[in-house]
Amino acid sequence: MTAPPNGRSLRQALAATVSMALAAAGTLVAVALAPEAHAAGVPAPSPVGISGRGATVPFKEQEAEYAATNGTLIGPDRLYGHLPSEASGRQAVTLDAPGEYVEFTLTAPANAMSFRYSLPDNAAGTGRDASIDLKINGNQLKSVPVTSKYGWYYGGYPFNNNPGDSNPHHFYDETRTLLGSTLPAGTKVRLQVSSTSTSPTFTIDLADFEQVGSPIGKPSGALDVVSDFGADPTGAADSTAKIQAAVDAGKAQGRAVYIPQGTFQVRDHIVVDQVTLAGAGPWYSVLTGRDPVNRAKAVGVYGKYASQGGSKNVTLKDFAILGDIRERVDDDQVNAIGGALSNSTVDNVWMQHTKCGAWMDGPMDNFTIKNSRILDQTADGVNFHMGVTNSTVTNTFVRNTGDDGLAMWAENIPNVKNKFTYNTVVLPILANNIVTYGGKDITISDNVMADTITNGGGLHVANRYPGVNSGQGTAVSGTTTAARNTLIRAGNNDYNWQFGVGAVWFSGLNEALDATVNITDTEILDSSYAAIMNIEGATKGLHFENVRIDGAGTYALQIQAPGNASFTNVTATHIAQSNPIHNCVGSGFVITRGTGNSGWYADPPACTGNWPAPQWTNGGVPGGGTTPTDPPTDPPTDPPTDDPTVNLAKSRPVTETSHTDVYPASKAVDGDANSYWESANNAFPQSVTVDLGAAKAVKRVVLKLPPATAWATRTQTLSVLGSTDNSTFTTLKASAGYTFNPPSGNTATVTLSGTATRYLRLTFTGNTGWPAAQLSELEAYTG
Structure with a gap:
């Protein structure tokens, strides 16, 4: 236990x-x-606060x-x-x-x-x-x-x-x-x-x-929707026409329009063009409402549609759009933001309870959503729909969308050079965390994707859905770059197909996906089913480099269509199936293996008639259950807090300079004091390094050998080092001898000063009991 x-x-x-x-x-x-x-939930990696990736949230x-x-x-x-x-x-x-x-x-x-x-x-x-x-x-x-x-x-x-x-x-x-x-x-x-x-x-x-700051004051020279146009900040009266009049005047006079503190009833689109609409902050200035009779009309701020000439040079910032959409009707334009907005920016806008946060219909160019929150939508968080180019969503937090979290859909008109960067996308209830359906030279980088629910994966690149084909220039083409993304508990079961969808997956349903797709410097953690998957048509030109797969409910690779892919420095651990690849297309899918790969390749692969039940681990250790009545039996430790009683090293990724026979370093962090790591003999110095997942103020390291009395007293000489980047290490504790004595549990404790450390390394230079480094448990604590 x-x-x-x-x-x-x-x-x-x-x-x-x-x-x-x-x-x-x-x-x-x-x-x-x-x-x-305390609730004592099973520790599971959090998508919030991952250093260098995802949105920086307040x-x-x-x-x-x-x-x-x-x-x-x-x-x-x-x-x-x-x-x-x-x-x-x-x-x-x-x-x-x-x-x-x-x-x-x-x-x-x-x-x-x-x-x-x-x-x-x-x-x-x-x-x-x-x-x-x-x-x-x-x-x-x-x-x-x-x-x-x-x-x-x-x-x-x-x-x-x-x-x-x-x-x-x-x-x-x-x-x-x-x-x-x-x-x-x-x-x-x-x-x-x-x-x-x-x-x-x-x-x-x-x-x-x-900590919410004070309300932002009215910009110099701005028009005020209340004092200048009579909008009602109590929300009692319909302010749609008065805010629209203020926006129109702002465009005509070249002046910003200010929404002061208050809640404003808006029952239809506010149409913006060549104007700045700014509030006192999303906690203070709120647009809300819906037409009481025509339910297809509701609060939203829209550019003119492309058929009307589109809008340009618009800034929307520092307010909230809190809708009242309680159903999904795809024909209703009841989104928080929409239309065509070229050379425009949405900054620090809170979007909640609308159909989509932003559904953008091009052609339009150079549009940015940043520093925003999109919550509780009935459909997509954002969709760059047809003819959206050179546009970006960045530093935005998305949670609980009814469909794709962030999507690009090049329906009939090409999407080109769009970017989704530094976003956190959590819990899309249907479909994918982040997806591009078609598109040329697309970038999806530095994001965090977590907790996919059904009928989708974490990251999806596909020639799927109407209007996505090479004949119209809308298929995946050029180079798709997916770099430095972290996926946690992504992918899930598709209740139509009745098999698992990969955390990262590709589809050539409409026609073969035949372009350069680079997936680099990425972590795929605790996938619900397969880590990587392709399906339908063919998928060619996939390149995986510096990818770490840690935990998959079924397979590392699930290959269901022809194509080709290269793999360099791709490592996989804690894969539920003993054979890490499922492939029934045989040589139709060509794998090119570079250097540095481990854990994901098998020849021959598995090809079974039945899809295996997933083994879920909430962190990356085998033994997880597949139903609510079979919870993980050996939960990992990736604590969400700095609880001083929690062992930060348990079940974390670990590397070694060497090991002998069947005694790898993983046995030093498996929570079992009877199993152990042993380095190569007569080859000091030897090291073991554990990745704690995030920089922690480690103040105590507990070292153990097996408690059996057969392990006679011995002294091991070692030093403790730490790093935040796994490159530059500093000495946390100088080399010293530590005695392991069976009557006292074969345990030694090293006290540290609490220097922030993500990568914790022990370097052994001697052992009086055996000519190798030996360790059954390496435990790290913040107290």
Whole structure:
């Protein structure tokens, strides 16, 4: 048995009992926790805060499964249609009785929070409204309204709100609230149920805490939609026409237009051209609303369509568009931003509860979305749809889209030289995290993609969907660059095909994908099914270089169509299937192997009639379960916090200078003190290096040898080094002798100063008991 997380005693851990939590999505195994316990969720890599990749966000995120609670832990579970499968990290906490709570401890000052939650649907499929208490250090601050009216879809695509149909999904929503003052680090922020009369359960997924600045003042010379045009900041009156008049005047006079603090009812598109529309900040200036009669009209800020000449030189910044879209109707233009906007920028705009965050119809050129948040959409987060060129989405956080997170679709008109860079895309409920359907010279780099739900993968490059073909110049062509991306728990089951979709996948459905596609310097972690996949038609010109696959529920490679690919320095570990490749097209798919590869190649590959059930690990260690009743038996440790009791090295990637026989370095981080690493004999110095996943203030290293008395007392001479980049190492502890004595557990402890370290290295120069370095466990702690 592994040590209980969060420092709970073994008695407390054993006191937890198993109960069944029945949700509208199905029956789930849950662990009922003792009062005042921590949720003790299975540690799983977080998509937020990965150094150098993804969006730089203004909030600190905390998962409910690691917080203090007397509620019920659900998950981990990745089965489509199950409540925890749509939670971040595939785990959450359900509260189903008055007095139950989740309590977060602030790690930095904050005056605002968002939290992600799920309530059950009602019998009519229209959702229910409720509230949950928000307490600060035990004292009631306010009751926060919550609802399920923006979730719960049923049936087949494009889905409906009829609970009588099968296939329930899209369970979660999120809300935000200001805390009234700046709360210091260490403050306890509790979400607590006071009554179950309006909702039988409240499931909490996570909370994001941030320090929101003061409202941004009106720019010099700007027109004010309230003081100059009479828009209503209380939201009581329809302000559509008055804001449109302000925007038109701003264009005519060459002046910016300011949206002051307030909530403004907008029931149709505000059409912008050659104007700046700026707010006081997305927490203060809010556009919301929908036509009460014509439901195809709703709040949105649009450029003119290309057929109308398009718009240009537009800046939209520092406000929120919070819609009221509760269904998916693809013909309705009820997106937050749309039309054609050339030479234009969207900066720091919060988009939520619309159909799409931004659906852009070209031809249009040089458009940028940056520093924004796109949440809880019924369809795509962003779609560059036909004829969008030289355009970018960057430093944007996307979560809980009803379709692709970020997409480019070159329907009939070429998309050229577009970029998705430094974005974090989490939990697309349908389809892919990031995709380009066709397109020439496309770049998808420095992103983080996590927690794909169904019918898609993390990263997708394809000649699929109408209008994507070489005859119109819209197929994948030139060079597609996918560099420095991290994919976590990506890929999932396709309920139409009934097999797994790869975390990174390619399709030549319309015609062969025959271009240069470079996938470089990328991590594919804990994939739900295959790590890499191709299907349909043919896929040619794929090049993988410096790619690390760590954990795949089925295969490293799933080959289902002809083509060719080259692989250089591609490594794979923790692949569920003993044969890492599935290939039934044989020599029709040509693999060119360069140097530095390991773990993903087999000759012959597997070709089976049945697709294997995935083995999910929530981190990259074999032994994970495939159903809610079979949770991971040996969960990895990739802790979301700096809990001083958590072993940061357990199950992390590890390298060595050498090993002998069947004693590789992986045995030094597997959590089993009876297995061990042993280097080559008579060849000092020898080293072992473990990647902790992120820079941590390591203050204590515990070294172990097997506890069996056959391991006689010995002294090993070693030094401890650290690095943040795996290139430049500094000495954390000078070389010294450490004695391992069986009566005291064959354990030695090295104390360190707490220097930030991601790559922790031990270098051995001597061993009095054997002419090699030996280590059964390398443990690292922040306290």
